Amino acid sequence: MSETPNISIAILGSGGAGALTAGNLLLEAACTAGCHGLLTRTIGPQIRGGEAAALVRLANHPIECMPERYDLLIGIDWLNANRFGTEIDVGPESLVISDPRGGDLPAVVVRGGARVVEVPIKELAKAIPDGRPNMVVLGIVAALVGLGEASFTELLEKRLASKGAAAIASSLAGLKAGLAAAANIDLGKRLSPPKPSDTKRWLVSGNETTGLGAIRGGIKFAAAYPITPASEILEWLAPSLTKVGGVLLQAEDELAAVNMTIGASYGGTPSLTATSGPGLSLMMEALGLATAAEIPIVVIDVMRAGPSTGIPTKSEQTDLNIAVYGFHGDAPHLVVAPQSVADCLFTTQWAVYLAEALQAPTIVLSDQFIGQAVAAIERPADIAFIGQRVKAVETAVGVYKRYAITASGVSPMAIPGQPGGQYTADGLTHSERGIPTSGEADHRAQLDKRRDKLDRFNYGDHWATVEGDGEFAVVTWGSLTGAVREAIERLRGRVDVRLVAPRLLSPVQPERLAAALDGVKRILVVEQSHGAQFHRYLRAHYDLPGEVRVLERPGPMPIRPSEIEQAITEWRS
């Protein structure tokens, strides 16, 4: 039997069958045993009773994306499996474990020509008092992938401790039944043992690292209106903010959420809110206010397929246009995008720093894929950004200029409580003193300063990920960076490909991108958008050298490394 550096497993069932629980336990047990891993879940819109699948990829190297085909697919049942279409693909080399009473095999499995082995999962579970099929599944996977029984036993004992001895016993019996049932099944490969590592590791979702990045950045106030797939950020922040002396306020709608955020920040407290596309649309007016009144706030948008309600549970990169262009008037602001589960921490922390330093609203474009994916990552390094909000010095009443024109464009900001700093923050065009005006000179001066403060700031190397060299470049952004990196890795030795992924989307950095693409003759733009929003954005702001092609697709089908690899190899020949 051959050893493989990574292996992918899909566990599928109708809602409530426990597929997601099995996936989470599998990931945690494997990662505790030293593996790297990534779990994404794909679910329908129903909270209970729909279709659910846990997609797990385990490896002995860091993992940032899902593969094109699954090595192992286990169906607890196939009742709603057809709804996934090609999201869960299998090929002739895949193994499918199917319960003979679980319903008909979905078309995609039949078409893929995978080897199918029947295991009476439900029957095995039924033979155990309070037995659950998903524990049997866990045992089957443990046996097939080649992970020892011990790490699973230990984990179940830990996780079920509060549920009592009977619950532990029935789960362990399920696990054993699965292990026994799989004893004579051969997956054809097994995971090569992970390299031992002393680094401290985390098992986290991108939404959780986003929350931690916010707090590390200094956020002390969050306003919250629930929305899929952003709610986990807010739910993580609620107790965490309390611990650090901050507060989360639940708003009545997104209009309130963004305005509460602005109010708290006006009072001197670094503040944020988190939402998804429909919520971002509702927040746009107030984002214009934050731009004009120069109130630093962070808005995290965990993108999902749109427009309108779209597919709330699935990922897409289609809020780029609204984030960059959605404001009315000329409204310079910041847009940044994290590139992985780990990078959500860095990018959110950076966003807080940028918002505070530049007194401008900052949108963080995360997405459902990295937001809800759970990954084993090395603990990201502690980063401290130097600098914070520039506060006004004490002056006499009637002298302080809140919107003073300065060399940097940033005006020292008075905070309520500070004597002599009284001013009225205003969305109306105003003078340097903050007094409303409709004059041309003040309007232009304030537009200039709000643009200049962003343009004159040094964003450093954080503006983008630039890796490798060669005459071929893939330009991408956000969560697709991981898939592109894997494709480039696969091409190593055949063709050198550069990876350029801007983390800073607004303000645009034409000189930096030109330098990153220096010597490039062919550019492949990769993005998850039907309308190729990123390609259009690049065309609007940058001179792209050489020939350009675009690999774009709407959600929910992620762009896989093999498609990127294929696009590059086909273009070369």
Add this chain to the structure above:
Amino acid sequence: MTIVEAQVARKAADYKSEVKPIWCPGCGDYHVLMSFTRAFAELGLEPENTVVVSGIGCSSRIPAYTNCYGFHGVHGRSLAIAAGLKVSRPDLTVVVASGDGDGYSIGGNHFLHACRRNIDMTYVVMDNHIYGMTKGQPSPTTEPEFDTALTPGGTGLSPFHPLVIALASGANFVARAFSGEPNETASILVEAIRHPGFSFVEILSPCVTFRPDEREWKSRVHPAPVGATNNPGKAARRLMTDDGFNIGILYRGERRPYQPSLVGQNIDFAELEKDFEL
């Protein structure tokens, strides 16, 4: 409400800013501004510890006319800005100014939830039963037969009853004042600001430009026949016979204001990471 008193006695004039109001001649809002500054002086508020928050409309120009900290935000969202500010800075005195369009129409949802949330702040709505700044469209408090360009022949719709809504939604202090009586209005504002929790004061403030008929409000208003109650049932019954011109404090509730603790648990960030560790 949090009140940081000045070290020296203050006069109403001390709370005026250098910005000259640009309301129409005869506008009731001039008197409301006067009542604000008189109330602030009587309370001895420190201007630097006081924030006047507003939305959009004639009423919402008021922050810039005071020398306190101010926030002139977007249409209808003043209560949300004030909620974020007050919860994160409970040391400040927060007064919110709005109008019947800003507060009852576009900001209607926030009104309900601000009453329910009961954060310690004072919400003043200058009600003139019309959209003044956009030149005379009907607001939620406009009478059904009032003829406008936007609604020829009138809206045919029943007006909104702000005090009923405030009481039903949980406001902790409910009162009505008339701009033409600035001293009485100032006294009501003083009590509203002092009262813990969410205080709602509706100020009838005529728009003589688009509602010249409102000049008559002077003769229509009258002191409420009975004083304030702390019983919401009694207050509700009184509102059933309210003619819309009873002036005075209707209700003083005893609900505890909403203010989460801002005292942390003195932990460092590493503590937050513990749940992430494998």
